[in-house]
Amino acid sequence: MDEMSSSPTAGTEQTAGRKPTEQTAAREPAAPTAARKPGWDRSTRRAALVATLVAVPVTVAVAGFTFAKLAPDTPAAAPSPTATTARPQSTTPVEMAAPALATRPATVCRALMSQLPPSVRDLTQRPVTAGAEQNAAYGDPALTVACGGAEPAVPATGDVWTINKVCWYAAEEADATVLTTVDRETAVRVTVPRAYEQPLQWIAPLADAVVASVPSAGDTPAGCTA
Numbered sequence: 001m002d003e004m005s006s007s008p009t010a011g012t013e014q015t016a017g018r019k020p021t022e023q024t025a026a027r028e029p030a031a032p033t034a035a036r037k038p039g040w041d042r043s044t045r046r047a048a049l050v051a052t053l054v055a056v057p058v059t060v061a062v063a064g065f066t067f068a069k070l071a072p073d074t075p076a077a078a079p080s081p082t083a084t085t086a087r088p089q090s091t092t093p094v095e096m097a098a099p100a101l102a103t104r105p106a107t108v109c110r111a112l113m114s115q116l117p118p119s120v121r122d123l124t125q126r127p128v129t130a131g132a133e134q135n136a137a138y139g140d141p142a143l144t145v146a147c148g149g150a151e152p153a154v155p156a157t158g159d160v161w162t163i164n165k166v167c168w169y170a171a172e173e174a175d176a177t178v179l180t181t182v183d184r185e186t187a188v189r190v191t192v193p194r195a196y197e198q199p200l201q202w203i204a205p206l207a208d209a210v211v212a213s214v215p216s217a218g219d220t221p222a223g224c225t226a
Contacts, residue, residue, distance in 0.1 A: 089140030091126060098131025101148045108186040108214055109134040109147035115209040116145065120202055141193040143202060147214075151187040152180050160223040161200055164207035167224030170199070179203055181210060183220040 101109060110133050118125055123139030136145040152169055154160060159170045160182060167183040168190075177199040180189045188210055192199035 089124065089126070093127040093129045094137035094142040094144065096128045096130060096135040096137065096144060096146065098134060099149065101134060105148045105186045106133070111213040112147050112188065112209060115213045117205050117209065120205055123202075139196075141195055143193065143196065144191045145206060146189045146191075147186060149187055149189065151182055154182055154221050158221075160221050162225050163200055164204055164211065166207040166210050167220055168200075168203065168207075169221070181214070183216055183224055184210065185215040185217050188214060 113133060113136060116125070116136050120138045120143060123143055126137045126139070126142060128135045128137050128144075134147045137143065138145075152171065154169050161168050161170060161179075166181055168179040169182045171178045171180070175194050177192045177194075178189060179192065179199065181187055188206075190203050190206055192202050196202055
């Protein structure tokens with residue numbers, strides 16, 4: 001009897017001991033999760049938006065400051081005319097004389113005109129008023145080429161220059177330098193206006209045409225070199 005009365009009591013205590021634990025667990029709320037805190041998400045998005053609104057004006061300001069530092073204060077000046085930039089020039093015919101030539105010089109001069117380049121450095125060829133078979137002109141003011149006529153008498157102290165295998169005598173005039181061949185069968189005279197510096201550089205492409213079309217003469221001044 002003592003054993004039977006003690007056993008139910010023990011069983012009852014065990015059952016009663018479990019129930020409070022289960023009920024307590026049922027009454028306790030579930031652990032909070034991020035999905036149940038919408039207020040945190042709104043705060044985060046608001047902070048990100050504020051950061052973006054602050055960053056954009058700062059970026060624009062930095063870019064504007066950089067551009068202002070790199071941009072030139074004044075526009076660059078236009079380059080002055082050189083041998084590779086076109087000069088403004090007239091296209092009206094250049095007035096030139098056309099004296100009558102003998103048959104042989106006339107033939108040589110026509111050959112020379114056919115060999116002349118379309119431009120001399122940055123000077124393009126222009127028409128002439130007379131004697132296109134013996135005269136040519138380039139640029140404005142006009143650099144002119146005249147074929148035929150007598151060779152000049154070279155003074156003992158005169159300057160002669162060999163340019164591209166052609167010997168030239170240089171005579172200074174008020175507004176130009178006149179260079180005339182002194183080693184060719186037919187004389188070729190080139191007038192270079194003062195506006196063009198270093199006149200010997202302007203006759204280099206013309207000298208090539210002279211070599212190709214005007215035969216050399218036997219006698220040349222002592223100062224001419226091959």
